[in-house]
Amino acid sequence: MGATSVLKARPARPPSPTEHTVAKKRTGRAPTGPGRRRQRAGMLMVAPALLHASLWIGLPVVASVVLAFTKYDVLTAPQFVGLDNFRDMLDDAVFRKSIVNTVIYTFFTVPFGMMLGLLVALALHTGLKARGIFRTAVFIPQVTATVAIALVWLWIYNPGNGLLNTLLSFLGIQGPAWLSSTSWAMPSVILVGIWQGIGMKMLIYLAALQSLPKELYEAASVDGASKVRQFFSITLPLLKPATFFVLITSMISAFQSFDQIYILTDGGPANSTTMMTFEIYKSAFREFRIGYASAQSLVLFVLLMGFTLVNRRIMGGTRGHN
Amino acid sequence: MATTELHRPGVVEKARPRTKGKPLSVGRIALYLTLTVVSLLMVAPFVWMVLTSLKTPVEIASQDAGLLPEHWEFGNYVDALKAAPFATYARNSFIIAFSHTLINVVVASMAGYALARIKFRGSEVIFYLFIAALMIPTYTKVLPEFLIVRFMPLAGGNDIFGQGGSGWLDSWWALIIPGAVTPFAVFLFRQFYLDLPVELEEAARLDGLGEFRIYARIMTPQVKPALTTVALLTFESSWNNFLWPLLVTRTDSLRVIQVGLSVFKTENGPQWHFLMAGTTLATLPMVVLFLIGQRYFVQGFATAGLK
Numbered sequence: 001m002g003a004t005s006v007l008k009a010r011p012a013r014p015p016s017p018t019e020h021t022v023a024k025k026r027t028g029r030a031p032t033g034p035g036r037r038r039q040r041a042g043m044l045m046v047a048p049a050l051l052h053a054s055l056w057i058g059l060p061v062v063a064s065v066v067l068a069f070t071k072y073d074v075l076t077a078p079q080f081v082g083l084d085n086f087r088d089m090l091d092d093a094v095f096r097k098s099i100v101n102t103v104i105y106t107f108f109t110v111p112f113g114m115m116l117g118l119l120v121a122l123a124l125h126t127g128l129k130a131r132g133i134f135r136t137a138v139f140i141p142q143v144t145a146t147v148a149i150a151l152v153w154l155w156i157y158n159p160g161n162g163l164l165n166t167l168l169s170f171l172g173i174q175g176p177a178w179l180s181s182t183s184w185a186m187p188s189v190i191l192v193g194i195w196q197g198i199g200m201k202m203l204i205y206l207a208a209l210q211s212l213p214k215e216l217y218e219a220a221s222v223d224g225a226s227k228v229r230q231f232f233s234i235t236l237p238l239l240k241p242a243t244f245f246v247l248i249t250s251m252i253s254a255f256q257s258f259d260q261i262y263i264l265t266d267g268g269p270a271n272s273t274t275m276m277t278f279e280i281y282k283s284a285f286r287e288f289r290i291g292y293a294s295a296q297s298l299v300l301f302v303l304l305m306g307f308t309l310v311n312r313r314i315m316g317g318t319r320g321h322n
Numbered sequence: 323m324a325t326t327e328l329h330r331p332g333v334v335e336k337a338r339p340r341t342k343g344k345p346l347s348v349g350r351i352a353l354y355l356t357l358t359v360v361s362l363l364m365v366a367p368f369v370w371m372v373l374t375s376l377k378t379p380v381e382i383a384s385q386d387a388g389l390l391p392e393h394w395e396f397g398n399y400v401d402a403l404k405a406a407p408f409a410t411y412a413r414n415s416f417i418i419a420f421s422h423t424l425i426n427v428v429v430a431s432m433a434g435y436a437l438a439r440i441k442f443r444g445s446e447v448i449f450y451l452f453i454a455a456l457m458i459p460t461y462t463k464v465l466p467e468f469l470i471v472r473f474m475p476l477a478g479g480n481d482i483f484g485q486g487g488s489g490w491l492d493s494w495w496a497l498i499i500p501g502a503v504t505p506f507a508v509f510l511f512r513q514f515y516l517d518l519p520v521e522l523e524e525a526a527r528l529d530g531l532g533e534f535r536i537y538a539r540i541m542t543p544q545v546k547p548a549l550t551t552v553a554l555l556t557f558e559s560s561w562n563n564f565l566w567p568l569l570v571t572r573t574d575s576l577r578v579i580q581v582g583l584s585v586f587k588t589e590n591g592p593q594w595h596f597l598m599a600g601t602t603l604a605t606l607p608m609v610v611l612f613l614i615g616q617r618y619f620v621q622g623f624a625t626a627g628l629k
Contacts, residue, residue, distance in 0.1 A: 041533030042440030049433035060466035145562035
């Protein structure tokens with residue numbers, strides 16, 4: 001990459017004054033004839049998508065920043081309150097708890113999910129027969145609605161006759177009330193998160209593994225490097241862009257988990273599983289504090305951006321997957 | 323990386339096993355066993371879901387019942403449809419997912435085409451705006467989106483200033499319009515159109531075809547994999563969406579399947595046999611869709627990395 005950029009760099013030469021004016025004249029005049037018609041067609045074709053994005057993404061982003069500095073209950077006009085919402089947030093023990101929970105949830109689901117995803121990908125990469133079946137099985141939770149999955153797990157975790165405690169009772173163990181215990185609720189939610197997310201991580205790793213150059217491994221084998229050594233010296237370093245991509249995208253999804261919390265625990269017991277997204281939802285749609293909720297969503301956004309930038313730094317300037 | 327692979331749908335399948343025909347070693351058997359256990363763990367919840375949906379409430383409540391149903395109660399499905407309008411919910415979900423798919427494929431492919439093949443003033447800026455839009459998290463935009471829907475002028479009894487009524491709340495508009503076009507689809511289409519040969523376009527232009535016809539008749543048929551990928555992913559995420567329909571609908575007749583399931587759980591308590599029958603109905607179409615269009619899903623997800 002460094003080489004190409006050097007090749008591409010041209011010696012800087014200040015444009016001569018005549019060149020400058022000619023160029024200016026040319027761009028100043030609208031193109032005529034077929035070129036112009038082409039341009040107009042291009043604008044027309046991009047217009048619907050652009051309008052849609054302006055109204056449903058651009059405007060909301062701006063509005064969200066503005067609303068964060070207001071007090072607003074939908075019924076009366078918003079009132080500018082400066083930094084009050086952010087000050088309130090500092091005193092909001094539940095919101096603080098939700099930040100901690102979100103971070104805990106992310107820091108357990110993402111690395112463990114990535115490790116398992118990579119292991120499954122490595123296993124599938126060995127060229128087994130019937131690998132398609134295994135891949136499909138691992139990936140199916142990913143295409144299933146989180147609500148549906150959460151409902152199934154709600155029933156699995158059922159303390160009386162749920163699958164988990166039934167299986168444990170075969171071993172003579174009396175399982176806890178998973179989702180209504182302050183110590184077990186979060187691990188239970190995390191387990192569902194890991195389980196659902198393995199498929200995606202496996203898939204990206206598998207695609208990355210298949211694009212690795214075979215020659216390197218052949219050369220390493222000739223040099224007598226063991227499989228383990230090959231994994232740590234060749235595979236893992238070459239998987240860095242994929243790892244960065246998986247890390248970022250998984251963190252963004254984990255930070256925005258909502259459906260499973262809504263169905264499994266409703267944030268409880270005693271706020272032990274509430275997440276930032278769930279607090280935003282509660283502030284806005286149960287307490288009608290739109291301004292406060294907007295401020296909370298701004299904090300979520302800043303945290304996500306911050307994590308992304310820190311990751312990029314740690315991963316050594318890898319530009320990611322795309 | 324994913325960008326370059328986009329043009330080879332099914333790349334994951336393609337790489338041939340390196341050790342084909344090798345006799346089964348101990349390590350290989352262990353690998354099969356491990357993968358079988360992992361796969362079973364992934365599938366078990368779904369099996370449990372289906373098994374529960376076929377049991378009687380008595381059996382579900384009983385402490386010493388086995389894992390398999392004693393009598394396979396297929397009637398549960400008929401009764402579940404009577405207990406809650408799951409059929410209406412599913413129909414609503416289908417209408418929304420279908421509309422989203424149709425709108426997204428048409429609007430996003432048009433935009434992606436223009437951004438890839440036509441240089442016009444501001445086209446580059448617009449492309450970067452779409453990339454930026456791609457990175458905006460749901461929770462940054464969902465509250466104002468709700469407010470826009472609520473204060474939509476001249477809708478649902480609202481005056482021109484959006485006051486007085488309920489706007490688009492509790493309407494098909496709110497369910498369909500805001501999520502209809504995704505920046506991801508625009509991005510994906512652009513990547514596909516970029517790689518088509520210039521000759522194709524120029525020949526059509528020499529034949530006197532207009533720009534729109536070149537897009538619709540000449541270029542778009544060349545990017546069928548992109549159309550399929552966007553269609554499948556859009557349908558899937560729309561069918562599975564929960565938060566937005568939860569926020570904008572109140573009436574039962576407009577509920578989508580995911581919200582319907584959640585409401586059924588809250589209102590009727592844990593009637594697990596009905597709930598699991600409903601969940602099976604909500605899950606089955608997506609599993610079938612995935613099995614049919616697996617390679618497109620795989621491509622799309624490898625690019626998006628996001629659900």
